[in-house]
Amino acid sequence: MELPKDIVNKMERGRPADYSFRKMTTIKAFGLESARYTRVGGVPDRGPEKKFLTKSLWLNNNKLKTTKNVDELVNAVIEYPSYLGWIDFSFNYITEIDEGLLKFPNLKILYFHGNCISDLNEVFKLRPLEQLRSVTFHGNPIANNPKYRSYIVSALPQISNLDFTPVVKTEKMFPMPPELIRKFKEDRAKEKALKK
Template identity: 75%
Template sequence: MIMEIPREHLRILEISKPADFSFKKLTTIKAIGLEGARYTRVGGIPDRGPEKRFLTKSLWLNNNKLKTTKNIHELVNVTIEYPQQLGWINFSFNFITEIEESILKFPHLKILYFHGNCITDLNEVFKLRPLKELRKVTFHGNPIANYPRYRSYVVSVLPQIVNLDFTPVVKTEKLYAMPPEVIKKFKEEKAKCQGSVVGNQVKLIENSK
């Protein structure tokens, strides 16, 4: 069931301040409560909706001590009035090594900041592919950014983005040949998908006996 958002709330969401939980020394993402929000540098905190949660599309968790994005959906659900409208999360300047797939619960995410973290595995980037509305993402300041074909890898894996590390993705970049690592990953994912389909077909045959 899709929740209908009042027109007035839609207007507020478009101009709202972020829910700011930056500089809180957080080591894990948890439901820290609305009272934990900071008065941001733009002044104030977001308005609240009927459920007393914040009317905003933006969540700031930057400059903490997080190592993973695990349980992000729990924090969003208790602090944001309309979780499905979430469009921007700032995870910059933490110690994140892993992007947990619960982030995919928010399909309208357009901006994700991961710069200044500790991501060493390029496969973490691959996890963001299902976010079809994603337009801006940052990974500079992570070990993966030192990879020789880093930018080409990210652009190939996330063709929906238009800006990487605060630099526009130009058309010619999308015409470059995919790095071998990307081709290998796509083949692995295709094989995994086909294996899953075959496995389901076998189960159906066995169950019909």
Template identity: 70%
Template sequence: MSKEETALLSTGKPADFSFRKMKTINVDKFLRDIGLEGARYTRVAGVPDRGIEKKKFLTRSIWLNNNRLTNTKNVDQFAQSVLEYPDELGWIDFSFNFITEIDECILKFKKLKILYFHGNCISDLDEVFKLRPLMELRSITFHGNPIANHPRYRNYIVAVLPQIANLDFTPIVRNEKLQPAPPEAIKKFKEIEKNKQGNQ
């Protein structure tokens, strides 16, 4: 990565593929029907710069909000197809889709700091648990999903994702960090520990 690319990567506008009526993340279909030229430029007054060699976007952000997605499957392949340096991906916006399931392919992006899932259809708290390995994750949203109606929702998210500093655009305060994990989280922790011991 050249110095110029590093600078552009740090300041790059998001690769905005919102409002594209995407039902699945199908790279072949995306490249055929939308392509990199289909990136929206009106919301952020432009599109990201392109890399010198592969001509893909120099950005750490992908916006897939306001589509018709039901899961996040193949987002890793999507990032490979649109980003010059997919390993640098730090922000994905999946808000306002119909997502019920978070595919573990998202864990390939070790530098993810921001994930937006607000306005989706996630009803299983276990989906949140899948994100635990993303140790650099700092901000996440789930409001507007069925899980947000759970009486111990915020307590659960904070317990399961201790690395985050912000939930639903609201900072997590020290007292929240000190609260004991809710029964649902404790049960999940025990299940995972039991599975680990069974595999040894």
């Protein structure tokens, strides 16, 4: 769906839908009135359905353990969910990335820094997000893995920035870590089994 230029401009210039510092332990579809306005000097403009005209959602500095149900929140508060480009999940207790994020194919930025992700395979779930350009995972247990950066760059070849640092061309040329090769083989075997 092609949006009118004035709507697109409002979304791009607009404030984020800010649900940070709410002490949320789970993501649920809060009302529009629950968005914070003090950090960014107001809330985003509203569209025809009175939902926010924004491409950004802030859920940072809460007590979330998973991204589960983020799609319900996005659909409840954002006027054009398919245009969502940035979600900030930083400084929570997230251990699991729910595949509900894949419902937003235009995501370009995902912040997960300062969480509790300990399984590198959680990152692999983000592979289908072809528009993804910038991700953060520093401050998670996975960042202590010596192959952390090469794993992320290999698992998410579409990104150009990891942990606020550009991914350089030579990094993309490094051999894929053996753990990731195993993960690819396991996934292919599962797909073949399902087709039979």
